[in-house]
Amino acid sequence: MAQTTATDKSKLPFTEQHYFSSYDHFGIHEEMLKDTTRTLSYRSAMFKNKDLFKGKIVLDVGCGTGILSMFAAKAGAKHVYSVDMSNIIDKAREIVSLNGFEDKITLLQGKLEDIELPVDTVDIIVSEWMGYFLLYESMLDTVLYARDKYLVKGGLILPDKCSMYIAGIEDAQYKDEKIHYWEDVYGFDYSPFIKVAMVEPLVDTVDNHSLITTPAKFFEFDINTVTKEELAFHSKFKLEAIDSDLCHAYIVWWDADFPGKEKVTLPTGPMSHYTHWKQTVFYMDQVLDLKKGDVIEGSIASRPNATNPRELDIEIEWDVKTTSKDKTREKKGKYNYFMR
Numbered sequence: 001m002a003q004t005t006a007t008d009k010s011k012l013p014f015t016e017q018h019y020f021s022s023y024d025h026f027g028i029h030e031e032m033l034k035d036t037t038r039t040l041s042y043r044s045a046m047f048k049n050k051d052l053f054k055g056k057i058v059l060d061v062g063c064g065t066g067i068l069s070m071f072a073a074k075a076g077a078k079h080v081y082s083v084d085m086s087n088i089i090d091k092a093r094e095i096v097s098l099n100g101f102e103d104k105i106t107l108l109q110g111k112l113e114d115i116e117l118p119v120d121t122v123d124i125i126v127s128e129w130m131g132y133f134l135l136y137e138s139m140l141d142t143v144l145y146a147r148d149k150y151l152v153k154g155g156l157i158l159p160d161k162c163s164m165y166i167a168g169i170e171d172a173q174y175k176d177e178k179i180h181y182w183e184d185v186y187g188f189d190y191s192p193f194i195k196v197a198m199v200e201p202l203v204d205t206v207d208n209h210s211l212i213t214t215p216a217k218f219f220e221f222d223i224n225t226v227t228k229e230e231l232a233f234h235s236k237f238k239l240e241a242i243d244s245d246l247c248h249a250y251i252v253w254w255d256a257d258f259p260g261k262e263k264v265t266l267p268t269g270p271m272s273h274y275t276h277w278k279q280t281v282f283y284m285d286q287v288l289d290l291k292k293g294d295v296i297e298g299s300i301a302s303r304p305n306a307t308n309p310r311e312l313d314i315e316i317e318w319d320v321k322t323t324s325k326d327k328t329r330e331k332k333g334k335y336n337y338f339m340r
Helices: 014-022 026-034 038-049 067-074 089-100 142-148 172-183 192-199
Strands: 059-062 079-084 105-109 122-127 151-158 160-170 200-203 216-222 232-238 245-258 264-267 279-290 297-302 314-319 332-337
Touching: 026 038, 026 200, 038 067, 038 151, 038 245, 059 067, 059 142, 067 079, 067 089, 067 105, 067 122, 089 105, 122 142, 142 151, 142 264, 151 297, 160 279, 172 245, 172 279, 192 332, 216 232, 216 332, 279 314, 279 332
Parallel strands: 059 079, 059 122, 079 105, 122 151
Antiparallel strands: 160 216, 160 245, 200 279, 232 297, 245 264, 245 279, 297 314, 314 332
16 A cells, blocks of 8 residues: 655644644544535445446545545445545554555545645545535635646546525524623623624524525535636625514525436535534624515625635625515625634
């Protein structure tokens, strides 16, 4: 089984060190493996489309413990090259050997951009690159690098298409707790933290019953063709109130589709089974009093942060249009999350 010398992580920028080192720890891999929606979606996409893998050379970008590499080998791949920067790859070597895939899987430690694969091209790229809000701290840039350098013309990427959605939710109790906690912290006024608490996006599981608007797809892309520059977006959306209630926040989730005759989708919305990505919640600095049929016209923008490209700057704007033309309820607003 071929191996490479580990890249010296101390020479990476601090933000890169922190990102890769976080994947050294067992706990994060345990969480991902136990995320059955995530893991079984990948397995189904490969096992239901074994004809795509038979005799093919596969590259697993960010292989972690090697689970996707072993799925690919079991689906019929001729050979799998598995790359990961973190030290978890040492455990992956043990696991691959223990399960009898030493002759089928070659593990390479290092940053993909800094190493050379033993082959010039691959037929398929497999990667679980997705982050919170899909693109936050994701590895998609590395997948695009692998695509442009190694993937044969007409080759496959799993998953290959992504869609992002937004909706409005009622969440008065949590928002109150989130704000009012800072007004009396063990007898002291910590109110300067209120603004910080409101601006920080929250990653949490949202109950489907909390949705009070229709969802809207606001961004989609094909990993076979998308460029890094196109991942910075400014998209419009329109949400319709499905009930009369108060709206306190927006939530964002995403779906990822896999190629093949047997279609498989990995969903992360509140109407689907739990995933470790949960949903991303953005609290407004105002409360929208919605009546059934009212419309929220808005836009959402995202771009990589100038200081740390793995972080995102996000902006959401909205304008409520009421069916009754009630000017007291027709509010406009803006949410900004800018990293410094």
